[in-house]
Amino acid sequence: xxxxxxxxxxxxxxxxxxxxxxxxxxxxxxxxxxxxxxxxxxxxxxxxxxxxxxxxxxxxxxxxxxxxxxxxxxxxxxxxxxxxxxxxxxxxxxxxxxxxxxxxxxxxxxxxxxxxxxxxxxxxxxxxxxxxxxxxxxxxxxxxxxxxxxxxxxxxxxx
Numbered sequence: 001x002x003x004x005x006x007x008x009x010x011x012x013x014x015x016x017x018x019x020x021x022x023x024x025x026x027x028x029x030x031x032x033x034x035x036x037x038x039x040x041x042x043x044x045x046x047x048x049x050x051x052x053x054x055x056x057x058x059x060x061x062x063x064x065x066x067x068x069x070x071x072x073x074x075x076x077x078x079x080x081x082x083x084x085x086x087x088x089x090x091x092x093x094x095x096x097x098x099x100x101x102x103x104x105x106x107x108x109x110x111x112x113x114x115x116x117x118x119x120x121x122x123x124x125x126x127x128x129x130x131x132x133x134x135x136x137x138x139x140x141x142x143x144x145x146x147x148x149x150x151x152x153x154x155x156x157x158x159x
Contacts (some may be wrong), residue, residue, distance in 0.1 A: 010100070036132055043129055044121040053115050055139050060108045067101040107140040123147050 030051045039060070114120035121130055123144040130144050143151060 016102065032136055035136070043132075048132070049115055049120065052120065052135060052139055054110065056108050056111050056115070059139065060105065060112075063101050063104050067098060067105075092129045104140075110142070125151075 022128075030047050035048060035051055038048070111120060121135060122128065123130055124142045125147040126144060128144055130141050134141050134145060141148075
């Protein structure tokens with residue numbers, strides 16, 4: 001019981017917890033509130049990078065699973081010529097969902113690459129910190145809020 005209370009008490013802090021089950025391994029356990037409670041000087045330290053790496057990997061698995069589920073739509077098509085328009089609409093929707101999933105996978109992979117090369121958490125345009133709150137809301141963010149706003153305004157102007 002004391003062990004459970006200790007783990008509960010320290011779950012809000014950045015601590016190392018031994019995972020049990022399939023091969024015990026060490027991993028930093030960091031909650032969102034623990035992440036936000038860290039000093040600014042610790043921005044994108046190893047614990048924070050591990051937190052976002054884990055979140056991005058979970059997102060990647062989820063998108064890949066959804067993409068696989070969407071691929072099952074093709075097996076629902078029946079060769080009835082009288083229902084061809086419905087079949088084409090379903091196929092079109094399935095292709096759009098697959099395109100979105102592929103784009104999301106590319107964004108996730110790019111974010112994981114930025115973690116590997118040390119650029120994660122910093123704006124690709126300005127080099128300034130993106131901020132933990134923005135990264136929690138959008139872990140694939142590559143631009144700061146200001147840079148993203150300027151980019152969107154530029155796109156609106158030229159479209």
